[in-house]
Amino acid sequence: MSDIGMILDRVGRKLVTEVAPKLEGDYSGGHVIMGGVMSVMAGEAWDGAADRLVNEINGLRGLIELAGKEVAVAKSESLKLSDLKRERDELARYIVALQMSLEAREDDEAKALNAKIWAHFMATAMARMPSPPDFPDAETEPETGA
Amino acid sequence: MLEAELAEKFAAYAEARLPGARNARVDSINRIHGGASRQTYSIDLAYEDATGPKMKGLILRRDPPDSLIDTERRVEFAAIKSAFGHRDLPVPEALFLETGNAALGAPFFVMGRIEGGDPLNPFKLEDVEPHRAAIGEQFFRHLGSIAALPVEGSALSEEIDTPDANACWRRELDYWTNEIRSNSLSPQPVAEAAIRHLERNPPPPAQRLSVVHGDYRTGNYLQDGAGSMTAILDWEMAHIGDPYEDLAWATDLLWCGNDMERAAGFLPWPEAIAIWQEASGCTFDPVAFEWWSLFSHVKALGIWVTSEKAFAAGDNDDPILAWSGWFTHAAHELMLAMRLGPKYGAGG
DSSP, X not given: OOOHHHHHHHHHHHIIIIIHHHTTTSHHHHHHHXXXXXXXXXXXXXXXXXXXXXXXXXXXXXXXXXXXXXXXXXXXXXXXXXXXXXXXXXXXXHHHHHHHHHHTOOSXXXXXXXXXXXXXXXXXXHHHOOOOOOXXXXXXXXXXXX | OOHHHHHHHHHHHHHHHSTTOEEEEEEEEEXXXXXXXXXXEEEEEEEEETTEEEEEEEEEEEOOSSOSSOOOHHHHHHHHHHHTTSTTOOOOOEEEEEOSSTTTSSOEEEEEOOOSOEEOOGGGGGGGTTOHHHHHHHHHHHHHHHHTSOOTTOHHHHHSOOOOTTTHHHHHHHHHHHHHHHHOSSOOHHHHHHHHHHHHSOOOOOSSOEEEOSSOSTTSEEEOSSSOEEEEOOOTTOEEEOHHHHHHHHTOGGGGTTOSSEETTTXXXXXXXXXXXXXXXXXXXXXXXXXXXXXXXXXXXXXXXXHHHHHHHTSOOOXXXXXXXXXXXXXXXXXXXXXXGGGGTOOO
16 A cells, blocks of 8 residues: 555645745645645654554543543544544543543542643643644745634 | 626725726736635725826725634724724724625725735744844834723724623633634543633733734734834734733744744843833733733634634635644644643643
8 A cells, every 4th residue: 555644745745846836926826835734744644643542542541540430432443543533532521521520629639630631631732733844945834824 | 706706896896985986997906815714805996086097005805605713894894993093003094894795795894905015924933034123122012002092982892892801801711612612623621621720710800901903913914024014914803802812812822933032032021021011001910911821822722623613614615724723723732731731730
């Protein structure tokens, strides 16, 4: 099977460095740059997507176990990203409720577990952060959307 | 609507509204890339009046099928009117407002075009050199001047409510909480934890009620490349509230190239704050600033999840919405986690 990450990376770079300059001044040129940049980012994310989701799922299940709770969230039937995401999202909903219950308590045990939840959030947020691709010879940096 | 058709209809519309105008035609029309909240066109309008041929540069802001921010164009129009001509603020003149679909197929408004200047990309802030200090001085002076604009009797105050000074934070937090909960495509545990943190630790009441631009930041003004800010744009999130909301948003790390040392990536913090205090008449309160700074990240997440939803639903296929739902969402979620986690004992 082809290397999907490599394909996305190469297609994105082609769009940004070769196609977009030909559309300079046209509104669609901005779309091409954005599409190219995100294609490169998607190529990078492709390789680690399942690993990241599995790590998030394991982290969330570990926190729930530390709380001494049982949660009726079935394990994913496959390693498809859509299945893993469904499992992660169900567990994330549960962790919101668990954290709210911990915040209502003043005891050290609750505070310690809440700190672990925050540590999980920090690690997850770092892992999710894509690195913007570098195009040294092109005017590529995307704008913000708002 | 194709641009040629839009140009023809716009010329007829403008001719009917410009006093004494006849033979109006659009010489050029270019859609400007960037903010997806409105379709923005730069237009050269040629016409004649009693004094002879005229050429007028205009900006048309038309509602798209869906936008990043669900705002009324009449509020944006009123905000621009409220700032125009005050305290040397470089703000375009608000000219025409249409709230119906008849003229151009969607509601729109028209402003005078300020000639000269380009937006500065917040991801390429180094492009401002060698004018970083000069632009920074104007950036914070204009921000303070907006906070000092008269609210009572302003066009903006006629369009929207003026909150109580004690209620500014609650109103904004409720609004953006609702945006996040209504539009998220997946659970947002970091945002939810941040919202609860902000509710448990409210800021002091607003020192004064001000015109709040709502999206004052690098990327939303023009600069001429020679050290002058020439136009403050994108007033679609304007409202009346706590001026700290604008100060915190303007200095959010996302727009500053992650520059921790310089406020908004421009000036040392003490210098920037001194300029803002002098122009605004406010006294800097680090407690208020901390609350509004964290709130800025939550507000940003509200915008990013809304843009992601619009893109996913196919309501608006501008790729910038996908970028917002991915990169900028991840950036602000990371900022929240890294700032709040240590307050709860994580990361030590």
